[in-house]
Amino acid sequence: MLIIKNKLKKNKPDKPWTSFLALYFLVFFILFLILILSIMLYLGLLSHFRNIIAMIMLVTIGVLFLFLLSMFIALVYVYHANTTNSYSLFLSQIGLQYLMPILILLSKHFRNYNDILLFYINLNNVLVKSSKKKYFSKKTLVLLPHCLQNPKCPYKITGFISNCRKCLRCDIGHILLLSEKHHIPSIEVVTGGTAARSAVMRNNPELIIAIACERDLASGIAETKGVPVIGLLNKRPHGPCIHTCICMEEYQNTLEELIVQSNRYHKFQRESSFKAYDTTHSFLCNERRF
Numbered sequence: 001m002l003i004i005k006n007k008l009k010k011n012k013p014d015k016p017w018t019s020f021l022a023l024y025f026l027v028f029f030i031l032f033l034i035l036i037l038s039i040m041l042y043l044g045l046l047s048h049f050r051n052i053i054a055m056i057m058l059v060t061i062g063v064l065f066l067f068l069l070s071m072f073i074a075l076v077y078v079y080h081a082n083t084t085n086s087y088s089l090f091l092s093q094i095g096l097q098y099l100m101p102i103l104i105l106l107s108k109h110f111r112n113y114n115d116i117l118l119f120y121i122n123l124n125n126v127l128v129k130s131s132k133k134k135y136f137s138k139k140t141l142v143l144l145p146h147c148l149q150n151p152k153c154p155y156k157i158t159g160f161i162s163n164c165r166k167c168l169r170c171d172i173g174h175i176l177l178l179s180e181k182h183h184i185p186s187i188e189v190v191t192g193g194t195a196a197r198s199a200v201m202r203n204n205p206e207l208i209i210a211i212a213c214e215r216d217l218a219s220g221i222a223e224t225k226g227v228p229v230i231g232l233l234n235k236r237p238h239g240p241c242i243h244t245c246i247c248m249e250e251y252q253n254t255l256e257e258l259i260v261q262s263n264r265y266h267k268f269q270r271e272s273s274f275k276a277y278d279t280t281h282s283f284l285c286n287e288r289r290f
Contacts, residue, residue, distance in 0.1 A: 016119035017079065019112035023103045028068060035061050071095045079123055084130040092127055096120070104218065117214035121231040124221050128228045134260045141205035142179055142187040143196050143220075145212050145234065147241045148172050149189070158189050171245045175211075178248070182255045196220060200227065209254060211246055230254055 035057065074091035078084050084092065100120045107116040146158050150170040155163045157172065166173040172189070179187055188199045193216065200208065208229045210220055217231035232251060234244040 015115045019115035020119045117218040135207040137183045139206040141203045143210040
């Protein structure tokens, strides 16, 4: 029985992926109908220029559908391969910025709204991690939702994370211990989007690791420009917005994959200063020779 259950879990369909496919082809089909109807309308009203208009519309349709097909192939490759190349990165970024908001808007009228948001978050994470770039711990900001805190805790940590006693009765203590292990000083507990934006402006990070629900993560990723964001979904065993938790293994793997330790940060600074000194010193020595 256990073997059968494990097989069923492995073969469980990817809901974010199937929801994305359904809405993508819906947009594709609606766009196709609109373009066909517009061609018929133009050809019926403008008989003198119908050949030119028909050619222009057909070329537009061809280019648009080729672009949508290329974008679809790039998104499929990035989502399943967890890596990118120059071609797929360009098209995936366009799809993430322009196509996904349309699909998210459409998904509000169906039951797969959260699945599309989760697909958007996962795709964004793949694009950020595929760059293989490392970020200094001093330049990393971790944003936590206030619902992670144990509701019975008497200490206020919203805006004052130092008040946490690390009793480990909620995941905030575990997150603080892991973050201290990786020497990340900027950790803030926020109550919503406005507080999160203020924290970003105040810390000026090069990388943001945000923990929240699907809706808050998707809106935060879309609103943050110029700074890569890794979104980690919280779990809600007690219901929404109360005593939530996260997968600590996922958080630890994210830190190990993206963060450079602080001692390596200081070593890099020392090496950079030594190189600058050597360059300046050799330049002055060469000038003295002449």
